[in-house]
Amino acid sequence: MKNTAIHIESLSKRYKEVQALDQVSIQVEEGELFGLIGPDGAGKTTLIKILVTLFSADKGNARILGMDTNDSKASIRKIIGYMPGRFSLYPDLSVEENLSFFARAFDTTIAENYSLIQSIYDQLKPFKDRKSGALSGGMKQKLALCCALIHRPKVLILDEPTTGVDAVSRKEFWQMLHEIKSQGITILVSTPYMDEANLCDRIAFLQGGKILSIDTPSNITGQFPWQLFAIKSQKKYELTEWLRAWEKVSYCYAFGEYLHVAFSDYDIQMKELKEYLLAGSISDAEIITIPPTIEDTFIYLMENGNSR
């Protein structure tokens, strides 16, 4: 049985009138790539700040590799790598100067663990004398990642590393994460992008401070209870309005060029659906059945409360 790298038990935290975290419990195994999925305000950043010992929880406890985040702050800080939600390196220092500073701050040198960051840093090397504030968004990310890894942490915690970054850089970043995982480092990463959930070993849905569900990406979609239909039509607007007018529809949301629709009544089949659409003068509709996606599941759970 694998060891627990991160153990979070009934963690709660309140800021003034807002319950930022409400009895959150999560177990992350060693070597796992664990995703914390949820929109702004879900509590991801609060949870992460408690894990990296910057905040304390009101109730509950959290342990990293057995060490409690309240008592063993110094020991935890030696073995975690943290990449905060916004660029938190020194903009007026160069790439190399930043890396060198953090290496020394963590009692190591750039050379010592260079193998770990090599593939990432190689992309930065041509710019090593450029001030980090002058780097592009994607480059800043890579540098922040290097600084978080420079002391070969056992657990890497990243707070929305891909927010605001274009789709190409996002993909590259996740490839880097998988390489890091293959070195045996446990990774906890938070993101608001549902499509990135598929790239994790296991995920936790977080919304309004509460856990909606925890499972592998493939299993979690099993929580979507209905048959899902994807409908495409040129008359997008009319299609949406017409379907929303049908009481039998229990779920209706746009997903790119398709509309995802589901019915609580299991008997509704393709035929009846086509008839209804024709009645609304939508004749060019293309209907297929699809398995529910992560995002469908998240939306369903958001609307219908916790499922655990």
Place this chain on the structure above:
Amino acid sequence: METVVKVNQLTKKFGSFIATNAISFEVKKGEIFGFLGANGAGKTTAMRMLSGLLTPSSGQASVAGFDVSTQAELVKQNIGYMSQKFSLYEDLTIQENIDFYGGVYGLSRQEKKDRSNDIVSKFQLETVIHKLVRTIPLGWKQKLAFALALIHKPKVVFLDEPTGGVDPITRRQFWDLIYEAAHDGVTIFITTHYMDEAEYCDRVSIMVDGLIKALGTPSELKTSFQVDSMDAVFQLLARGTANKI
């Protein structure tokens, strides 16, 4: 269909750096036009020129019938703009924000009142109308910002990454608003990082290094690149390994 945005060889140089490189396209009334590209590809610069905030180095563009170089002020008065930061004043109440934008766009007192009532009833803001914007949830701010961008019923509205960070339901509710506006004849110009949102658009352009590398409906682009998602189209183009067009 009336052409509402006409762009011809629009260029912007900063010193020797060409941010926007002679781009040309047209947008029709009521279209939802997606403006995609990596950060630094030039789309923000292009948007700013089209919204009258930046003077082009060369080329022409007309928005809502006004030239962006010579009639920038008229352009600004006839468009709506919503940025990522939601352009609301956090230390003012919702009502005060509505009144302010109404005033800024020169609405008469009656118009302001009508539009204010419209917005309040549509988003059910009756109970929170006198709360500071700072205290309301992100999703509401977003919808309010959009409503304010439309308060003076402009012909064109520019949305700069308007859906950052909100939950999937709020995001779709926002798109419902966009669809509604487009249906009412407002032309929507939107930039986004969410590739599925690119699919919601009528037509899409992808900018790479200041040039428009792709322009067409999502299905046209997917067909010509022989991929099945806008995400894949973007990956091909933005990484520079384009092998079709």
Place this chain on the structure above:
Amino acid sequence: MPYFNFSPAERQTKYNLMKKFYAFVQKEFYHIFRDTRTMMILFALPIALVIIFGYALNNDFKNIPIGILNQSKDQTSEKLIHRIVGSGYFVVEQTLEKPQDIPKAFKSGKVKLVVFFPSSFQQDLYHAKKAPVQLIADASDINTAINTTSYLSGIIGEFNNENGRENSGGVQLSSRMIFNQRLLSVYLFIPGVIALILLIISALLTSVTLAREKETGTLELLSISPISPYMIIIGKVIPYLILSLLNSFIIILLGIFVFGLPMVGSVALLILACFVYTVASLSLGILISTRVETQQAAMFASLVSLMMPTMLLSGFIFPIESLPLPLQLISNIIPATHFIILIKSIMIKGAGISLIWKPFFILIAMTAVFILVSIQSLKRNK
């Protein structure tokens, strides 16, 4: 007005412009009323300044400490002394026995002025009809010296008139300015300027740099690294310490060689004084940074709580003795006040450590307090 001469269309345009304008003005008022800092500058600050300048700070003198050296000890001199004390401007702080005691009295800062009645005072008055009295003033505080001397002249003149002696005869005043014979104002300004500059570099800049780490988020990464918070603070502060000291020495050298400021006392003591004051200012800067979140707030707090009191209440320009009691108390908790005393005592009067240990001690104690409170603040934040 010409408004009536416009066409309806023009009027509409102008009306529209007014509406937009009004919308902006109204919004600006909201921003102002809802921002504490702006409100303070708009209302609290002017009121405070008016009260301070109008009521408290003035060039009037009261309670100036003086020393009396009365070698004659006769009736007339006693009467004159009573007169002087009775005027309310002066307070006899010390009674001296011999002239050799005078320098020490000044160096310790206990008295600003000494009235010296020589032993032949009484006889001279009866026999020669005129008797000399010497006023010796500490001119390192120029304004005080000049004013007290003229006040005393006035009192003595009145005394003479009442006793029927005028013009040729009566008590004759001769005055001497020590430490600053030529009454150079540079003696007044340079110490104050050093205090102010050290304050700016040490307190203001330190508070801003620490606030910047908070504001940009880099403090987060530092916090979870093995570097202890103490090391972070000390590491940040040392460059400013070194640069401050360098700066102060340059100014002192400028004062000495370009403006003729004397350097009578010990160099080692001077360096020590600058060091202690710089450290006190640095710890003040650290204290401010633990209580603010942004660089802007740090700068604002430094300016309002440090710069202004230092300029107005540290004895730099206005003498402390003539401040009303509440402001005097504030003056005492400003590090600059004690530092200015130290600089003047060391450079101008040549005082030794035995005489000026008190300001040193106070500065060190202040530093300790500031640091303790900062540490408490930091701990509470976690």
